Structures are given as C-alpha cells and as structure tokens.
Amino acid sequence: MSSATTLAVALNGLAGSIIEVEAHCANGLPAFVLVGLADTAIKEARERVRAAINAVGISWAERRVTVNLSPADIPKTGTGFDLALAVALLSAGGYINPALARGVVHIGELSLDGFLRPVRGVLPAVNAAVAAGYNTVIVPTQCADEARLVPAAQVIGASNLAQVLRYYGNHQVALPRGRKVNQTSPAPSAQSQASQASQASQASELDLSQVVGQSEARYALEVAAAGGHHMLMIGPPGAGKTMLAQRLPGILPDLNDADAVTVTSVHSLAGTLEAKKGLLRRPPLRSPHHSATRAAIVGGGSGLARPGDISLAHCGVLLLDEAPEFAPSVLDCLRQPLESGTITIDRARGRATYPAKFQLVLAANPCPCGKASAKGDKCTCSSLRRRNYLQRLSGPLLDRIDIQIEVMALSSSALRGLGQGESSSQVAARVAQARAHARRRLADTPWSLNSQVPGHWLRGPQADLDAQVLGLLELAMRAGLSLRAIDRVLRVAWSIADLQGHKRLTKTDVASAISLRSKGICDG
The missing domain is CATH 3.40.50.300 (P-loop containing nucleotide triphosphate hydrolases)
Structure with a gap:
C-alpha cells in the first residue's frame, strides 16, 4: 500500500484554487476510483492517463487505485488535471520520488501516446499557483511562453510524459513514438524570458x-x-x-x-x-x-x-x-x-x-x-x-x-478637396x-476617468463651476434636459476641457458637450 500527493489548479472565473491530487494504490480487486467533485472530462482522464503511462514503457499495475481531488467541495472542470493525475499515480507507484513532486503544480492534458496537449487558462492558473506560494509549474511546451508571463514562476515546459519523468530523475522510461520530440529533459526557464515575452504596443492596421x-x-x-x-x-x-x-x-x-x-x-x-x-x-x-x-x-x-x-x-x-x-x-x-x-x-x-x-x-x-x-x-x-x-x-x-x-x-461635393x-x-x-490631466485632477478621488465620476461630485463645490457654466446648464434644463442628462453633459464637458488643457470648465466646453447629444436621439 502506497500513496503520494501532487498539485493542480482549479479555475473559477479568473480565480484559481490549489488542488491536492492524492493517489492511493492498494492490493485488492483492480479498480480506478476518482473522487472529489470532478466533471466528465476529468473522469474520462482515467483512460487517457492509463494509456499515456503505458506509452512511456511503464506497465499499469492491476491494483486498486483511488485518486482524491482535495478540497472535495470545489468543482473541478477541464482536461488540465491529466498531468497531475499521472504524476501522482507514478509517485505512488515508485517511479517518481514523492517528495520531489509534492510541491510542484502540474497543468496539461495527456494524449493516448503520452504527449502533452495545451489547455486553456494556463496564465490565470499559474498566477493562482504563484499567489498560493507554489512557484514551480510544469506545463505543456506549447503553453510555456504563456506561463512565463508570470514573473515569479519557475516554468518547466514538457512535450510528453517521459520528459516529466526525466525531470524527476527517472531516465529509464522510453520516449513516446510517432512524433518528433526534443529528447532533452525540460529545463526551468530563465527569469529574463518573462520580460521578453511582454510585447510593446502593437501597431494597428486600422487608422x-x-x-x-x-x-x-x-x-x-x-x-x-x-x-x-x-x-x-x-x-x-x-x-x-x-x-x-x-x-x-x-x-x-x-x-x-x-x-x-x-x-x-x-x-x-x-x-x-x-x-x-x-x-x-x-x-x-x-x-x-x-x-x-x-x-x-x-x-x-x-x-x-x-x-x-x-x-x-x-x-x-x-x-x-x-x-x-x-x-x-x-x-x-x-x-x-x-x-x-x-x-x-x-x-x-x-x-x-x-x-x-x-x-x-x-x-x-x-x-x-x-x-x-x-x-x-x-x-x-x-x-x-x-x-x-x-x-x-x-x-x-x-x-x-x-x-x-x-x-x-x-x-459628392463634400468629397472634393x-x-x-x-x-x-x-x-x-x-x-x-x-487622460493625464484627468488623473491629476481626480488624484484624491477613487476615479481616474471622467466617465466614472458621479453626478453629485460633478455638481458639487469641488467642481468649482462658474456663473456662465451654471447659467448655460440652467438654460439646458429649461429646454428639456433632465438632471441625469446634465450629469452626462458635465462628464463629457470635462473630457473636452482636458483635451483643451483647461483647469476649469468653460461655457464653450459645456456647449460642445451639449452638441454631442444630438437632438432627437436622447430623451433628455
């Protein structure tokens, strides 16, 4: 009887939870039991993991295997748990030192021939792992660049299950056949690769x-x-x-x-x-x-x-x-x-x-x-x-x-010239x-854009509206604009003022803002 534990990540939106993948092998009637609120894709991993382990030359022992995904009350979805399941089973079977794999997060889907396939959500999953204090992450090679966008992560990119085993020191396994692979063991990424992955501003074709x-x-x-x-x-x-x-x-x-x-x-x-x-x-x-x-x-x-x-x-x-x-x-x-x-x-x-x-x-x-x-x-x-x-x-x-x-x-006449x-x-x-002007003006507030500022602040003493502006707003209300519409006009007027470099609203700014609410479209 033997057991081992490794780690995976369950995503809920962009938030991630660390999942302990516990594998327990015991004598008894052969069975593979998977528990812990797993969805259909994870339950189907039993067959993928079994075939992938056989593909690297390790015989699947006919024993009773139980895998628990803990905490058991967190829903787990997707195929990204395959690699963690395989590593936990191989650790419990003695093919990997359990102490080495215990603190490593594993993300990836396994194919039947032992190769790793990319999965969705690698970046938020690695973010969650690092936030929880687990910096070493093994992911499919295709996802390694994405995972390296997290600066503190020590990312191991692997093409297949055999490379993962070799990373843990087991060099007796066979490389999967049928695909061209890099036969070297995966190595941790350099820290500089994280900064190289971030791109500068991309030029747009639409101008x-x-x-x-x-x-x-x-x-x-x-x-x-x-x-x-x-x-x-x-x-x-x-x-x-x-x-x-x-x-x-x-x-x-x-x-x-x-x-x-x-x-x-x-x-x-x-x-x-x-x-x-x-x-x-x-x-x-x-x-x-x-x-x-x-x-x-x-x-x-x-x-x-x-x-x-x-x-x-x-x-x-x-x-x-x-x-x-x-x-x-x-x-x-x-x-x-x-x-x-x-x-x-x-x-x-x-x-x-x-x-x-x-x-x-x-x-x-x-x-x-x-x-x-x-x-x-x-x-x-x-x-x-x-x-x-x-x-x-x-x-x-x-x-x-x-x-x-x-x-x-x-x-057609307007097109000429x-x-x-x-x-x-x-x-x-x-x-x-x-926008820089707006940030300076709103520095002591919770807002950074004019569109975020509430009406009571726009009309309050801190806005410092002069008599000409107040007179124009009063005329606009007499013409049918509601108080909510006035608030919208003031938001737009401040953006116009920021573009003009004005520190206070002017009558011209407000008039321009009113013109950006065309007659017949808004209901006041």
Missing part, C-alpha cells in the same frame, strides 16, 4: 487617417477616448459609423501591467490567445454579430461558465453594429456590467465572476431601410416603424451612454495628454 471627412464624428470619437465615454452613432448605411468605431481602440492608451495580465488571462481562458504573442498590451475590440445570443455576449456554457464578448472586451471596446437588430434581452443584459465593470454568471456547478469593464459603442441606422436621414433617398418606412425601430434601444441603456450623435453621409485626416497616433497623443 483614423483612412476615414474621409466626418470631422464632427472624429471629434466625438476623440472625446469618447479621452473620457472613456460610451457612444451611440446613428446614421445611414455607408456614412462611416462602423469604420469610425473600429478605430477607437487605436487612439486609446496601452494597457498598464495589471490590466494587460487580466486581459491576457481572459483570452487565455477563452482559448483566443495566440501563441507567443506575450501580454496583450493594446485594448481589445470585440464586434459580435447581431444574431449573437445572450450566452455569447455575457458568457455561459455547460458546467462553469466561459467568458463572453463583454469580458473579452475588458479594458477595450465592445462594438454593437446594427444595435437595434440585437435581441432586447441581449441589450438589456449589458446594463449591469456597464455599471459594475464585472459580470457574475450562476450555473448549476457554481458561480463565476469575470471582468467586464469595456467601452460600449453602438452603431445604428435611423430606420429599418436606413434612408431616413440620407439626402436624396426616400425612406420607405412608416413613421411608426421608424419610431419602433430605435425604441429597441431601451431608455435605461441609453441613460448610460454619454455621447449620442448623428453621422451624416458625405455628399478633402485631404487626408489626422492619423490615429496624432489623436492618441492628445488623448493620452487629456
């Missing part, structure tokens, strides 16, 4: 200089970037709404280290992280089709939920093109994450929380045919149909959108400077 005309819409986009404001653009097909929205990430600043790790972790968990790309330093852009389901946007799936588009757009831009065509339930589910910056998904096997701090951009036609505001084209929609079309964007959702503008189609507009890099420099 604002490609947008012809639309100076008002370009300015609105710059203000939205400066203050982190959500944005709605309404205009006829071909006016450039989508083209403008797709270029918003290009004028946003690079992500800081903490945000880059979080964004990269989410994409790792979703399986969208490209190999050897390092940390994602640029704000992501997600543009789901209008037929996307609620689960695709918010996150979902069987077992524990996977991140959806709102989480994949964390610290970036979520573009909903043809916004009124989305299902009302999909649009309404955006309201809570727009306020909190997170999304919590409940499933039968547990609750998962993902980050969802994104900048929302809605693009819409003015009516189903799209010609309601286009010059020279006759709209074929009835007034009732036009009204019902935009009413698909609910009032509570529009209440959260600071900038709402109309984008008009360019006429139009030169190339400013590039994204030029606009991005002004946006970065404006």
Whole structure:
C-alpha cells in the first residue's frame, strides 16, 4: 500500500484554487476510483492517463487505485488535471520520488501516446499557483511562453510524459513514438524570458487617417477616448459609423501591467490567445454579430461558465453594429456590467465572476431601410416603424451612454478637396495628454476617468463651476434636459476641457458637450 500527493489548479472565473491530487494504490480487486467533485472530462482522464503511462514503457499495475481531488467541495472542470493525475499515480507507484513532486503544480492534458496537449487558462492558473506560494509549474511546451508571463514562476515546459519523468530523475522510461520530440529533459526557464515575452504596443492596421471627412464624428470619437465615454452613432448605411468605431481602440492608451495580465488571462481562458504573442498590451475590440445570443455576449456554457464578448472586451471596446437588430434581452443584459465593470454568471456547478469593464459603442441606422436621414433617398418606412425601430434601444441603456450623435453621409461635393485626416497616433497623443490631466485632477478621488465620476461630485463645490457654466446648464434644463442628462453633459464637458488643457470648465466646453447629444436621439 502506497500513496503520494501532487498539485493542480482549479479555475473559477479568473480565480484559481490549489488542488491536492492524492493517489492511493492498494492490493485488492483492480479498480480506478476518482473522487472529489470532478466533471466528465476529468473522469474520462482515467483512460487517457492509463494509456499515456503505458506509452512511456511503464506497465499499469492491476491494483486498486483511488485518486482524491482535495478540497472535495470545489468543482473541478477541464482536461488540465491529466498531468497531475499521472504524476501522482507514478509517485505512488515508485517511479517518481514523492517528495520531489509534492510541491510542484502540474497543468496539461495527456494524449493516448503520452504527449502533452495545451489547455486553456494556463496564465490565470499559474498566477493562482504563484499567489498560493507554489512557484514551480510544469506545463505543456506549447503553453510555456504563456506561463512565463508570470514573473515569479519557475516554468518547466514538457512535450510528453517521459520528459516529466526525466525531470524527476527517472531516465529509464522510453520516449513516446510517432512524433518528433526534443529528447532533452525540460529545463526551468530563465527569469529574463518573462520580460521578453511582454510585447510593446502593437501597431494597428486600422487608422483614423483612412476615414474621409466626418470631422464632427472624429471629434466625438476623440472625446469618447479621452473620457472613456460610451457612444451611440446613428446614421445611414455607408456614412462611416462602423469604420469610425473600429478605430477607437487605436487612439486609446496601452494597457498598464495589471490590466494587460487580466486581459491576457481572459483570452487565455477563452482559448483566443495566440501563441507567443506575450501580454496583450493594446485594448481589445470585440464586434459580435447581431444574431449573437445572450450566452455569447455575457458568457455561459455547460458546467462553469466561459467568458463572453463583454469580458473579452475588458479594458477595450465592445462594438454593437446594427444595435437595434440585437435581441432586447441581449441589450438589456449589458446594463449591469456597464455599471459594475464585472459580470457574475450562476450555473448549476457554481458561480463565476469575470471582468467586464469595456467601452460600449453602438452603431445604428435611423430606420429599418436606413434612408431616413440620407439626402436624396426616400425612406420607405412608416413613421411608426421608424419610431419602433430605435425604441429597441431601451431608455435605461441609453441613460448610460454619454455621447449620442448623428453621422451624416458625405455628399459628392463634400468629397472634393478633402485631404487626408489626422492619423490615429496624432489623436492618441492628445488623448493620452487629456487622460493625464484627468488623473491629476481626480488624484484624491477613487476615479481616474471622467466617465466614472458621479453626478453629485460633478455638481458639487469641488467642481468649482462658474456663473456662465451654471447659467448655460440652467438654460439646458429649461429646454428639456433632465438632471441625469446634465450629469452626462458635465462628464463629457470635462473630457473636452482636458483635451483643451483647461483647469476649469468653460461655457464653450459645456456647449460642445451639449452638441454631442444630438437632438432627437436622447430623451433628455
């Protein structure tokens, strides 16, 4: 009778828990019992592990084997437990020194021929291991670069189970056949590789200089970037709404280290992280089709939920093109994450929380045919149909959108004499400077962007609004703007002031902010 223990990681959202994989071998009727709230993928690992151990030349003993995944009350999902199961069994069988494997975290899926396959979520799993005090991690070679993004981690990349055994000192095992492998034992990574893996800012192929005309819409986009404001653009097909929205990430600043790790972790968990790309330093852009389901946007799936588009757009831009065509339930589910910056998904096997701090951009036609505001084209929609079309964007959702503008189609005469507009890099420099102004002004507050500042602070004594600004706001309220709309105007006005380098709001800043809420779109 013998037993051994090694370590794995169970993920719940981006949070990870260290799991002790305890293997116990005893005489008795041959059996392989796996306990500890494991899902189907882990239970199927019994056959994968058995075949992989045989593939490296070790005979599977006909004994009674019990494997416990502890703590037993934490749900475990996925195939990333295969390697830990195999190492625990081999330690219990005497093929690995149990003392060597006890404090090492193992992550990876095993194929039947003994090779290791990559798994999702390696970066958050390694982060959780290091946070728990376990720095040595063995992962598949394909995931090693991703794991090395965690600076304190000592990462061992292995191609197959035989290399793992050789790392632990067992050189008697045979290398799996049928694939070309590196026959040397895996070695710990150098600490410098972690910094080399992080990439600098990635140049975007989408540039604002490609947008012809639309100076008002370009300015609105710059203000939205400066203050982190959500944005709605309404205009006829071909006016450039989508083209403008797709270029918003290009004028946003690079992500800081903490945000880059979080964004990269989410994409790792979703399986969208490209190999050897390092940390994602640029704000992501997600543009789901209008037929996307609620689960695709918010996150979902069987077992524990996977991140959806709102989480994949964390610290970036979520573009909903043809916004009124989305299902009302999909649009309404955006309201809570727009306020909190997170999304919590409940499933039968547990609750998962993902980050969802994104900048929302809605693009819409003015009516189903799209010609309601286009010059020279006759709209074929009835007034009732036009009204019902935009009413698909609910009032509570529009209440959260600071900038709402109309984008008009360019006429043929307007195209004459139009030169190339400013590039994204030029606009991005002004946006970065404006955000720096906002950070200095809000240094003693919990906020860093104008879009985050609550209305009571914007209207309070600390805002130091002069008589001209207060007079203009009073006129706006008499014209029909509600107090909530005034708060949104003030947020946008501060972003305009930051772009202009003003230390106090001016009447011109507020007037410009009011103009970025086009008549007929907002309800006051």
